[in-house]
Amino acid sequence: MYHRFCIGKLIVHTDYQNKGIGKALMIEIEKKFSSCSKYLLFTGEITPNTYIFIQS
Template sequence: MQNSILRTAAKKDLPAILQLQKLCYLSEAAIYNDDTIEPLTQTIEDLYRSFDNGELFLIAVCNDQITGSVRGVVKKSTGHINKLIVAPSFQNKGIGKQLMTAIETQLAPVNRYELFTGHKSEKNLYLYQKLNYTIYQTRKIHDGLSLVFLEKPGSPLC
């Protein structure tokens, strides 16, 4: 993993996370021919609000640079995972998988984990299915975009 360290993000990390998010989602915007997708229009105030409301932000750091991030929150015994991002030059090195494993561990115990991605996002779908997520719903957003919802069982306390 190129000596990346995973840790919980601090509030001071949010601007760098947002900058990386916007870089990482440019490829998604190109796939869907839509530069108005939420990860590109999200503001720093939105991230501060999510952070202050208890959303967990994990980051991967290499040489003092944030190279990846993922977020999650537990609602009604479900761990909702979102915004898995890895800097383009650090992709395909296991960082995404390690971030996913870490966020699942941090959100546990839960009955299940849930996430979503776009229907044309083949790399994302491949990774999530490799991590034992299964598709349970597809929701059409507009002609060019459907969201694919995936889930996997969690490890509840009882």
């Protein structure tokens, strides 16, 4: 059983940002590793687009 899942980087190309792709990727990761109680995500920087992942 995993307690933490570390995601080194989750990056969406700028041409495809703000289309829900990052969120969809996180949803699939959470499904695949549903036994985890915590997800550690590195996005490179905190922006309004990445702040949503901090709150989740």
